[in-house]
Amino acid sequence: MTQTKNQTLSNDEMAGLLKAIASDRSVDAFEAVFRFYSPRVRSFMAMKTGDRQIAEELMQETMVSVWNKAGQFDPERGNVSAWIFTIARNIRIDFYRRRRPAFDPQDPVFVNDDIPSAEMEFERVQDAALLRDAMATLPPDQLDVLKRAFFDDVSHSTIATDLGLPLGTVKSRIRLAFEKLRSALEGRR
Amino acid sequence: MNINHHLSDELLLDYASGNLSEGWSLVVATHMAMCPSCRRRLAAMEGAAGALLEKVDATDVPVDSWERMKQRLEGIRIEEVKQTPAAAPSGATVFPEPLRSYVGADLSTVKWQALGLGAYHLRIPTDDPTTQVRLLRIPAGKPVPEHTHVGRELTLVLAGSFRDGSDLFGRGDIEEADDDLLHTPKASPGEDCICLAVTEAPLKFSSWIVRLIQPILKI
Numbered sequence: 001m002t003q004t005k006n007q008t009l010s011n012d013e014m015a016g017l018l019k020a021i022a023s024d025r026s027v028d029a030f031e032a033v034f035r036f037y038s039p040r041v042r043s044f045m046a047m048k049t050g051d052r053q054i055a056e057e058l059m060q061e062t063m064v065s066v067w068n069k070a071g072q073f074d075p076e077r078g079n080v081s082a083w084i085f086t087i088a089r090n091i092r093i094d095f096y097r098r099r100r101p102a103f104d105p106q107d108p109v110f111v112n113d114d115i116p117s118a119e120m121e122f123e124r125v126q127d128a129a130l131l132r133d134a135m136a137t138l139p140p141d142q143l144d145v146l147k148r149a150f151f152d153d154v155s156h157s158t159i160a161t162d163l164g165l166p167l168g169t170v171k172s173r174i175r176l177a178f179e180k181l182r183s184a185l186e187g188r189r
Numbered sequence: 190m191n192i193n194h195h196l197s198d199e200l201l202l203d204y205a206s207g208n209l210s211e212g213w214s215l216v217v218a219t220h221m222a223m224c225p226s227c228r229r230r231l232a233a234m235e236g237a238a239g240a241l242l243e244k245v246d247a248t249d250v251p252v253d254s255w256e257r258m259k260q261r262l263e264g265i266r267i268e269e270v271k272q273t274p275a276a277a278p279s280g281a282t283v284f285p286e287p288l289r290s291y292v293g294a295d296l297s298t299v300k301w302q303a304l305g306l307g308a309y310h311l312r313i314p315t316d317d318p319t320t321q322v323r324l325l326r327i328p329a330g331k332p333v334p335e336h337t338h339v340g341r342e343l344t345l346v347l348a349g350s351f352r353d354g355s356d357l358f359g360r361g362d363i364e365e366a367d368d369d370l371l372h373t374p375k376a377s378p379g380e381d382c383i384c385l386a387v388t389e390a391p392l393k394f395s396s397w398i399v400r401l402i403q404p405i406l407k408i
């Protein structure tokens with residue numbers, strides 16, 4: 001299983017591993033997921049904290065959470081990398097003792113998506129392969145803003161200050177980047 | 190529900206990346222509870238983050254990382270995560286989560302404070318010192334009372350509607366305003382307009398005299 005470290009498994013294969021973790025508590029399946037994601041999550045944590053030991057600890061917490069919550073992953077709704085990112089992000093938020101109110105799909109006042117699930121298949125907003133390809137076509141200045149937001153853990157106004165750019169420039173880079181990603185995702189229809 | 194006014198990409202990105210403070214996040218998340226379209230945009234952003242995560246260089250991997258992980262797993266008992274449906278508020282459908290956790294389920298029990306001219310507000314306490322969050326109740330057909338704010342302001346309509354220039358904002362609609370935007374919102378006739386509003390916190394003056402009288406003046 002050690003060969004999986006740098007080899008990208010397809011999203012379906014990863015989703016299959018999560019399913020095996022959830023239903024069989026398969027340590028082998030978890031090891032494959034761990035070998036691929038743990039180095040990346042550790043680097044992600046190190047970018048903000050700048051501390052190897054803290055990064056290792058936060059990565060371990062993230063992966064424990066993946067082990068515990070594997071059954072909550074819904075392959076119909078999203079991709080594995082996005083799901084693991086949200087877990088890592090939330091653990092980083094907790095580490096800095098910030099509060100991030102979130103909506104609750106179980107809430108009776110919550111407004112459900114009325115797009116029928118058959119149509120949803122054609123509009124999978126997190127299609128892993130499409131996103132990967134679309135990200136590769138983003139101009140470097142737009143990609144840089146997204147990386148700073150997700151990895152350096154700073155707001156778009158802080159990014160503008162860091163880059164010495166007017167706020168409007170950063171906003172338009174963000175808008176252009178997501179317009180491109182969304183049209184790539186919708187192009188599947 | 191027909192929502193026409195949505196979150197901007199930059200605000201959604203700050204939320205998706207975990208960089209939006211509690212006050213702003215409360216309004217952003219409450220809008221998304223009512224807006225499947227912004228939730229899909231959020232999911233696309235998290236998808237982009239996932240694609241970036243796959244590309245992160247793996248450096249400095251401790252050799253015993255997996256061994257330690259495995260040991261840790263042995264100590265874990267899987268607690269059954271039961272999705273407990275939130276207590277169904279009887280007939281109270283104005284406040285979705287996460288707002289309900291802050292103000293309670295029932296509109297009729299909100300302890301409004303008079304602002305004058307028939308308008309009311311309720312300050313919503315948060316742990317976020319950089320913002321001020323409140324509920325506003327504007328009488329039907331009346332303008333939103335004069336309010337000064339520094340910097341950004343987000344207003345989410347929960348009941349009734351208001352008109353700002355040529356734009357109409359109804360339940361679920363969100364208005365994002367900068368301090369350079371001159372706006373004169375006016376509640377539509379027929380029903381009081383209930384909004385959730387967040388602004389940047391008023392500047393804290395350093396002078397001790399000002400700090401002393403600030404609570405008295407309630408600035």
Ligand SMILES: [Zn+2]
Nearest residue numbers: 195196224227
């Ligand atoms: Zn929206």
